[in-house]
Amino acid sequence: xxxxxxxxxxxxxxxxxxxxEKYKRLLRARAYDILKDYPLAEDAxxxxxxxxxxxxxxxxxxxxxxxxxxxxxxxKNLAINMYHREKRSTPVxxxxxxxxxxxxxxxxxxxxxxxxxxxxxxxxxxxxxxxxFLLKYAHELSHKEIAxxxxxxxxxxxxxxxxxxxxxxxxxxxxAI
Amino acid sequence: MSDEKLLRNLAKQYVNEAGKAYQxxxxxxxxxxxxxxxxxxxxxxxRHRARFMRxxxxxxxxxxxxxxxxxxxxxxxxxxxxxxRMPLLAPETAAPAAAQADSIYGAGDMGYxxxxxxxxxxxxxxxxxxxxxxxxxxxxxxxxxxxxxxxxPELWAAQPxxxxxxxxxxxxxxxxxxxxxxxxxxxxxxxxxYTDFDGEKTIFHLENDIQNxxxxxxxxxxxxxxxxxxxxxxxxxxxxxMKIDSYFSVLIxxxxxxxxxxxxxxxxxxxxxxxxxxx
Numbered sequence: 001x002x003x004x005x006x007x008x009x010x011x012x013x014x015x016x017x018x019x020x021e022k023y024k025r026l027l028r029a030r031a032y033d034i035l036k037d038y039p040l041a042e043d044a045x046x047x048x049x050x051x052x053x054x055x056x057x058x059x060x061x062x063x064x065x066x067x068x069x070x071x072x073x074x075x076k077n078l079a080i081n082m083y084h085r086e087k088r089s090t091p092v093x094x095x096x097x098x099x100x101x102x103x104x105x106x107x108x109x110x111x112x113x114x115x116x117x118x119x120x121x122x123x124x125x126x127x128x129x130x131x132x133f134l135l136k137y138a139h140e141l142s143h144k145e146i147a148x149x150x151x152x153x154x155x156x157x158x159x160x161x162x163x164x165x166x167x168x169x170x171x172x173x174x175x176a177i
Numbered sequence: 178m179s180d181e182k183l184l185r186n187l188a189k190q191y192v193n194e195a196g197k198a199y200q201x202x203x204x205x206x207x208x209x210x211x212x213x214x215x216x217x218x219x220x221x222x223x224r225h226r227a228r229f230m231r232x233x234x235x236x237x238x239x240x241x242x243x244x245x246x247x248x249x250x251x252x253x254x255x256x257x258x259x260x261x262r263m264p265l266l267a268p269e270t271a272a273p274a275a276a277q278a279d280s281i282y283g284a285g286d287m288g289y290x291x292x293x294x295x296x297x298x299x300x301x302x303x304x305x306x307x308x309x310x311x312x313x314x315x316x317x318x319x320x321x322x323x324x325x326x327x328x329x330p331e332l333w334a335a336q337p338x339x340x341x342x343x344x345x346x347x348x349x350x351x352x353x354x355x356x357x358x359x360x361x362x363x364x365x366x367x368x369x370x371y372t373d374f375d376g377e378k379t380i381f382h383l384e385n386d387i388q389n390x391x392x393x394x395x396x397x398x399x400x401x402x403x404x405x406x407x408x409x410x411x412x413x414x415x416x417x418x419m420k421i422d423s424y425f426s427v428l429i430x431x432x433x434x435x436x437x438x439x440x441x442x443x444x445x446x447x448x449x450x451x452x453x454x455x456x
Contacts, residue, residue, distance in 0.1 A: 021217070022203070023203060026199060065193050065197045066196055068199035072195070115190045118187040118191045119195070133188060138192040168184060
């Protein structure tokens with residue numbers, strides 16, 4: 001795959017090679033968790049790297065948690081999209097991965113840690129909303145870039161983002177109360 | 178805190194924590210040590226450099242081989258191929274003959290009348306060629322035994338009954354031409370003056386294009402009517418001198434006063450064609 005991509009400079013190429021080598025197993029595992037199919041998981045990983053490559057300039061430190069999160073966000077959404085496309089022929093139960101992360105409101109209220117609260121609130125979002133939200137607010141992609149990365153329309157990005165924000169603000173107020 | 182700022186904080190904190198979890202998971206999946214970015218880049222550079230060097234060395238080696246073959250083997254091969262097409266004398270036999278020009282052209286005495294007929298004009302350099310003419314003796318060898326007391330010893334080393342005759346049994350059966358003179362690499366502008374039996378002189382000018390050539394002035398025995406018999410001998414000369422990268426010109430004088438010049442730059446076919454035309 002690396003041979004198919006043209007890089008503007010050697011350093012960019014080394015950076016991408018490094019990211020590819022470092023995270024390919026993680027992304028493959030994440031994609032396989034959703035798709036339960038190795039070839040499909042490989043396709044999802046390749047596609048995720050191709051899309052990440054378009055935003056390579058926005059990836060700072062390849063070893064940072066943000067980079068890992070960015071790649072996982074992309075590959076998970078691509079895997080879910082692929083799952084929906086393959087749904088008719090591949091009877092796989094994806095509900096486990098397409099639902100909100102486990103969220104314990106009571107525990108979150110008692111937690112004094114903002115980070116823990118963030119994990120819990122954002123984790124409650126459905127994956128499709130969470131991805132748009134994170135790409136927008138954490139990775140600072142534009143609507144157009146998010147649409148291209150996730151393979152959805154800009155309108156869809158706007159809608160998902162609006163819903164994600166509404167939900168988060170609503171939950172945040174509940175927690176604050 | 179504004180809503181936007183709150184959302185941004187939530188997003189960044191989530192990404193940071195989730196990213197750490199992903200990294201732990203990644204480390205658990207990938208047990209192999211992951212090189213740092215610097216070592217990764219250095220390794221990539223080394224790979225690229227090694228790939229480049231392999232290509233460069235390969236191309237250089239190919240070029241070197243081609244040059245070596247072109248400079249050494251190919252000319253020798255072509256020359257040998259050309260010589261092999263000449264049926265009379267193997268190159269191995271011709272080569273030493275060429276190197277020993279002064280022993281090849283041992284000529285007999287004045288039996289055929291050209292012993293003193295050719296002389297060079299003022300530009301003649303006797304230290305190289307001698308100023309007298311080697312006559313041809315009616316002997317039993319191709320190149321005959323020289324009794325040339327008036328010839329240049331360097332050029333006409335006398336080998337009674339010997340010379341190429343001993344080395345070339347094929348040529349031995351051919352009537353002996355009288356090799357009046359051999360000029361190796363005469364400079365341009367020289368003149369060769371030939372005086373026949375009647376005292377009539379003929380002047381030959383050596384043109385520029387026969388520099389670095391070999392000029393042989395030869396005469397045929399009076400009884401020789403078939404000029405073609407003479408040719409194998411000339412070809413032997415040609416072969417010999419070709420071996421030393423010389424052009425070969427032959428000036429032939431017949432008893433009746435005819436003369437003919439053959440200039441054969443490495444082309445045996447031309448020699449034959451000219452011979453046929455002359456005959």
